[in-house]
Amino acid sequence: MKVIETIQEMTHYTETAKSSGQRIGFVPTMGFLHAGHQQLIETAAEENDIVVVSIFVNPLQFAPGEDYETYPRDLSADKRAAKAAGGSVIFAPSADEMYPRSMSVRVLPAQGTDVLCGRSRPGHFDGVLTVVQKLFHIIDPDTAYFGTKDAQQLALVENMVHDLNSRVRIGRVPTVREADGLAKSSRNENLTIEERKEAPELYQALYTASAQAGVGISAEMIEAAACEHLTTHTRGSVDYVELLTYPELTKDIAPGKTVILAAALKFRHARLIDNLIFTWPDNEGTAQFKA
Amino acid sequence: MKVIETIQEMTHYTETAKSSGQRIGFVPTMGFLHAGHQQLIETAAEENDIVVVSIFVNPLQFAPGEDYETYPRDLSADKRAAKAAGGSVIFAPSADEMYPRSMSVRVLPAQGTDVLCGRSRPGHFDGVLTVVQKLFHIIDPDTAYFGTKDAQQLALVENMVHDLNSRVRIGRVPTVREADGLAKSSRNENLTIEERKEAPELYQALYTASAQAGVGISAEMIEAAACEHLTTHTRGSVDYVELLTYPELTKDIAPGKTVILAAALKFRHARLIDNLIFTWPDNEGTAQFKA
Incomplete structure (x- = not known):
């Protein structure tokens, strides 16, 4: 080489x-x-x-x-x-x-x-x-x-x-994932055995929360749902959970716009990040995932 | 075209x-x-x-x-x-x-x-x-x-x-000049007849002052000489006269370094700029003009 x-x-x-x-x-x-x-x-x-x-x-x-x-x-x-x-x-x-x-x-x-x-x-x-x-x-x-x-x-x-x-x-x-959904990262090697078992919950939290997007559900409700999932299912501390337009990265979310739900979760020796990019649903629809 | x-x-x-x-x-x-x-x-x-x-x-x-x-x-x-x-x-x-x-x-x-x-x-x-x-x-x-x-x-x-x-x-x-030394500029058209007569003093001030560079002469003395030339020979107001290294545009002037002596002179309806780039003389030498 x-x-x-x-x-x-x-x-x-x-x-x-x-x-x-x-x-x-x-x-x-x-x-x-x-x-x-x-x-x-x-x-x-x-x-x-x-x-x-x-x-x-x-x-x-x-x-x-x-x-x-x-x-x-x-x-x-x-x-x-x-x-x-x-x-x-x-x-x-x-x-x-x-x-x-x-x-x-x-x-x-x-x-x-x-x-x-x-x-x-x-x-x-x-x-x-x-x-x-x-x-x-x-x-x-x-x-x-x-x-x-x-x-x-x-x-x-x-x-x-x-x-x-x-x-x-x-x-x-697109993000490369382990079989259990955890995004591949060199930082995963710094997880303890117990932390490694919990780490796929990061992806799970984003997926479950964003699937709730629909009529009458606000960005803040999605963020709160993902945050609660993480604090319930892992020992990590949540650095951020944010729902923003993509790629502008603003709070101007509207039906039909591409958005990102992203989170960072801190374990003892590893800070993990992950995200989902999807279309914010219009009045009748549900979220469509892009990545 | x-x-x-x-x-x-x-x-x-x-x-x-x-x-x-x-x-x-x-x-x-x-x-x-x-x-x-x-x-x-x-x-x-x-x-x-x-x-x-x-x-x-x-x-x-x-x-x-x-x-x-x-x-x-x-x-x-x-x-x-x-x-x-x-x-x-x-x-x-x-x-x-x-x-x-x-x-x-x-x-x-x-x-x-x-x-x-x-x-x-x-x-x-x-x-x-x-x-x-x-x-x-x-x-x-x-x-x-x-x-x-x-x-x-x-x-x-x-x-x-x-x-x-x-x-x-x-x-x-290089700067294009009129026969009397004035740098060409579309702003020259905004000079009054009397101002136009004085305008070549901008170049003259830079030239005369920088020619004094030599043993025991500081950057501040050069700047002051050019400034005095402008206030004596023109009705314009001096916006700045500065001697800096080139192209870094700092005050770290030293023998052998390329420097710029630049000035801006404000007439009633026209602000004129001009400059000279030359080598700051070493202990024995005098200024060598580059442009």
Whole structure:
């Protein structure tokens, strides 16, 4: 598995591939690849001639005191996982290669950051959008793939691409789940045996609560139902349960609009997130699930 | 002169041109073209096969109360001027075409905005960088041309391109001057006869003051000398005179560094700007002018 470490070589690689008519798929990651990443890579491999997997733990999206230094890294395992899933090349630049000097600009989201995970991580999504825009310019992919599990990140990236007229197409890849419904995540390994048994209740809570959407049921009632399900069926503490429009991430919910019901649940050593995206029912109908 | 009004057609136009190996030069403007713009277009025409001239009065860079509504517009004259200078096509989108909805993101300069013209126009350069990034994505030029007269804008665009790894090359085009040294500008037409006689003193002040740079002379002394020259020789009021590093636009001036001495001078109905870029002398030397 070829690993490219410099921006110059990466740009040259994709320029050469594109000039010979090859389609480039791109999967941005922070490494420590799991089944969810592999699903992204597999989807990219099905739809493109070349798949670039970036592995870059982006300091710009970590606040002081967050786990930038201790974020897990394992390039050897990542090379095997990326290759097995159909990746063509890994782009693994150093922090100095990506940020040789203090950044003179940021790509700043104007909305959709004071909700969900953004509320507890101020500045996080500035760092995400800025590095994603840099990687798009360096790699110049036809399509970049993001998972719907990180729904807020996906929404903000889709909004950025639209509003900055980027030519990159965004591929949405559905959440990969265990047989019992738990969304795959490297953080699942930090659950105790008892917590692991309860963890599928996160998905169950979202599913059961959103199925109640209908005549006379408010967003707040859905949120409360999911929250109660979680406190009743798990020992975790609820970080948030929120129902918002998608991808705008506002409270302007109306019949026929696409909405997201998202939650974060904190266990002892693992904070899990999950979401469901569905159409808010009109006066007669019931919820239609999209992901 | 072909005028393209939609993003889709503009993107298709340059994609087609690039696929046949043609080099694209790009000159972004707000229209009402004068000799300075024509110099940019001529330079672009010399170095490229196709020159796209955008004409877009960008609402995002005007603050409430500024002259967005009354900013002069004359597409017929602009078509003639662009054609005469060697332009190939005009991109003139509507505000709704460029901003079909409220922007979800901004490109925000992290530094260099609280000096020079940015001090009196908060948010102005966010709007400039955001629209420039949009235009770069829509047009995908090989080289984009900016005048050194708008030195702060040029510096911020160069920093953005560097830090976001944009593939667009930036072409710096020297300030075009009248025979008496006055920098060309559409605003010069708003000078009275007496003011027009004094206006060349702006350039003279910068030139005379910066020539004093040398052993034992501080940045503040240069600024004061230029300021005194302006108050002595003109009836205008000095908006600012600043000596900064270039393109960082900081006060960290040191021997051998590239610096800019810039000034803005307000006459009754016209605010004029000008600048000189030169190397701050080392212990023995004198200033070397760059532009």
